[in-house]
Amino acid sequence: MINFVLDPKAGIPFYRQIIDQIKYGIVSGRLKIGEQLPTVRGLAVELKINLNTVSKAYKELEIQNVLETQQGTGTFVNKVDVNLPKKERMKKLQDICNEFSTIAFSYGFSIQDIIVELKKHTDEN
């Protein structure tokens, strides 16, 4: 469960602020797998924005395989598909890590830097 907050002065679109908070919620463990998110209307009222703005955030996360949605029922944190062929999974992991280290390098971080930082995440869980 997340306490959503929007900052109109942040210069970051509302729908993106929502996306970021959901993602961070998942990584930090405050949002569990299978947990239902607020309804588009519910969150829209809470944040005093249009329901389509919430919907847009949810849809983008659905495309990214983070959320799953069922009309009439609600939107949920997706159980991840761990049943892909192993080769495919390894390929995907490599892709993610390649992309990851490329970006990190461009900011002057080493792989060691990253590993140290990532380990902090595991310690928390």
Add this chain to the structure above:
Amino acid sequence: MINFVLDPKAGIPFYRQIIDQIKYGIVSGRLKIGEQLPTVRGLAVELKINLNTVSKAYKELEIQNVLETQQGTGTFVNKVDVNLPKKERMKKLQDICNEFSTIAFSYGFSIQDIIVELKKHTDEN
């Protein structure tokens, strides 16, 4: 030295395509530290776009501390600035790690999986 190519159909702004190619060029080693980039006019002519579009790419990379520019002289690959305020660097590293652990999570990988994969990269170097 990079062979720049633009894809007008990619749906990615020209200036961003340029940014990506420069970043990748640096990470891949085709662009060395201190090397001069094409002039804004030169690259604009080569790519048949306006010089301001090239300038925009260079400026964003300057903000990101990837490039360094001197009016009348040119634009160069910056030595990576490891002297940024430590807090800022740590924040950036956290952002990068958050983003990627989220993606990895959405594909069913744990942070441990990533660390193991990343370590293979360090072994290679």
Add this chain to the structure above:
DNA sequence: TATATTGTACTAGTTTTATAGTACAATATT
């Protein structure tokens, strides 16, 4: 010091994005 070369600033036009309003469709519940 004149001129060429390099990046910058300002402006304008077009396209894309972000948000909202409102009507619709699917599912759950009574």
Add this chain to the structure above:
DNA sequence: AATATTGTACTATAAAACTAGTACAATATA
């Protein structure tokens, strides 16, 4: 089956982003 609840689709509008044209400013060089 009727109704409530949930997400979706379509439209409109304002703001932001993208690109270009053109004039300016700083530096290098002849």
